[in-house]
Amino acid sequence: MHITRIGLTPLKGARHADLAHLHVDPTGPRGDRLFCLLEADRDHVLRTVDNPSMVLVSASLGGPRLTVTTPKGGPLTGEPTPTGEVVEADYWGRRARLEVMASDHADLLGQHLGRPVRLARIRSAGEVVYGGSVSMVTTGALRDLGEAQAARFRATLTIEADRDPEPGSLLRLGEAVVRVRGPVPRCRVVDINCETGELDTRHLHTLARRERPEGEVPFGVDADVVTPGVVRREDPVAVI
Structure with a gap:
């Protein structure tokens, strides 16, 4: 497993910047939202x-x-x-x-x-973050949806892997270590095209038809920071 994309934005809702690296602080990605x-x-x-x-x-x-x-x-x-x-x-x-x-x-x-x-x-990190401070999606999950635009899901990290890491697992991401919390609930933002601003997919509908917790439509996972550090694109991801 390795990191294929890093993204964040200092302004909530704005386009995710595609970054070569980021600093993960104890409260989450530095400069995020x-x-x-x-x-x-x-x-x-x-x-x-x-x-x-x-x-x-x-x-x-x-x-x-x-x-x-x-x-x-x-x-x-x-x-x-x-x-x-x-x-x-x-x-x-x-x-x-x-x-x-x-x-x-x-x-x-x-x-x-x-x-x-x-x-x-x-004023406090995480005030307008829906879930854990670090979010992750996998290339395998994106392929299952037929989606090539990883930025659509606005995850901190996109990871080359077939399936999501298990809740509770510890992951080493470059210099940082995070603990996976669980699935990230989604809204219809995942159907918005990042380049046009148009609603052009039915991903939320597709996800809602899958087996899932009642009242939630999850995709990807989130995590809390255990050890801060620098994370770079192409860094390996290891379960520890």
Whole structure:
């Protein structure tokens, strides 16, 4: 087994960058989903499934400076500054404590989405992450679905393997070690084409027809970090 793809984004919902390496900290991938968007009129984290064109936004970090590019404008680079407002926003039925930021990024993103939004910074790692801090999909599972676009599933790591690692297993990924938690529940975001922003597959429907836990449609697994370190594309993956 080895790593074939590494991906993350500093802005929740934006296109996953394809990386050569990343630092895995005790709380998860460094720089992953540090910012998110809030609806303008209520404390509610913007959902990609309701705003599929978010996947057409590119975002990157250079120190404290956030760069955002949309099909309608950019690149826009600047350092978001705290407004002093802290909100408890709804994120899929749970509360996330977020810090509202002042920046021109929100205006650019609002123009792209066709609705006003606010930019917020996550105060604690994992606040707007649905599952464990590290997520993984395998090439075998992708082949079973007939899917060549690994980025569609927005996993931290894509692994060359026939099947998912077992829950509870320890995996060495380059310098890092993670413990597999279990399957990752999915929503219709997996049906959004990363290049066009269009709903163009029925993967969620296909997954829902498989044997699965009631109320969940899983694909891939997530994991917690046991030993931090650097993970690189093509690093071997070993069960320890």
